[in-house]
Amino acid sequence: MGSLCGGESGPAPVVVRIYDVSGSTTVKYFNKVFRTLGTGAFHAGVEVYGSEWSFGHTENGTGVFSCQPRTAQSHHYREAIQMGVTQFSSWEVQSILEDMMEDWKGREYDILRKNCCHFAEQFCLKLGVGTLPTWVMNMSGAGSSIGSSISALKMNVAAVKNAFWAPKAREVGGRQQQTSSPKNQQYGRLDPSLTF
Secondary structure (H helix, E strand, O other), X not given: OOOOOOOOOOOEEEEEEEEEHHHOHHHHHHHHHHHOOOOXXXXXXXXXXXXXXEEOOOOOOEOEEEEOOOOOOOOEEEEEEXXXXXXXXXXXXXXXXXXXXXXXXXXXXXXXXXXXXXXXXXXXXXXXXOOOOHHHHHHHHHHHHHHHHHHHHHHHHHHHHHHHHOOOEEEEOOEEEEOOOHHHOOOOOOOOOOOO
C-alpha cells in the first residue's frame, strides 16, 4: 500500500482519475456513448501527493489501496478531473486515509452502494475539494435505486402472494382444516399500504 510519509505541506492538487471498468472494448464503447448522456460504468481513484487511492473488494481488512497514478489494474484509463487543491499536509492526508480504512472494509464492497466511486467522492469531500461530477456517480446511483426498487418489489410481491395464496384455516364439521388449492382458498385482504 502507498504511503505519504514525505511530510509535504499543502496546498496540493487533487485529481480524480477515471477509468472504464474492466477495460474491455465493449465497456469502452458503452462509456464513449453513455458518457455523452451523463453516465457510464467507471472506476475512480483519487490522486494526491503522488499516489492514487481507491477502494475494492477483499475478503479481509481494508479495501482501500493505492497505485501509481493512471495505472489501476484491470481498468482502462479514460480521463482526469481536476478537483482543486487540498490544504492538508501529506501527514494529515495519511491520517484521513487511516480513518477511512477503518470504515471501508473490503468485504463491504457493493457494486451499487459502496464502490470505488463512492469512496472517491467521500475522500474528495474529506480533502475539502467537493463532490465528484454527477456523471461519475450516475450509474452507481441508478443501480442503487433499481436495486432498492427490486428489493421493495420482491417484498410487496411476497406480501401479495401471502395475502392471496397462503393457506387459510376453515372450519369443516367442527374442526379446523387447512385449504390447499387456490380454488378452495379463502382470500385474504390486500393491505392498502402496499405499493407497486
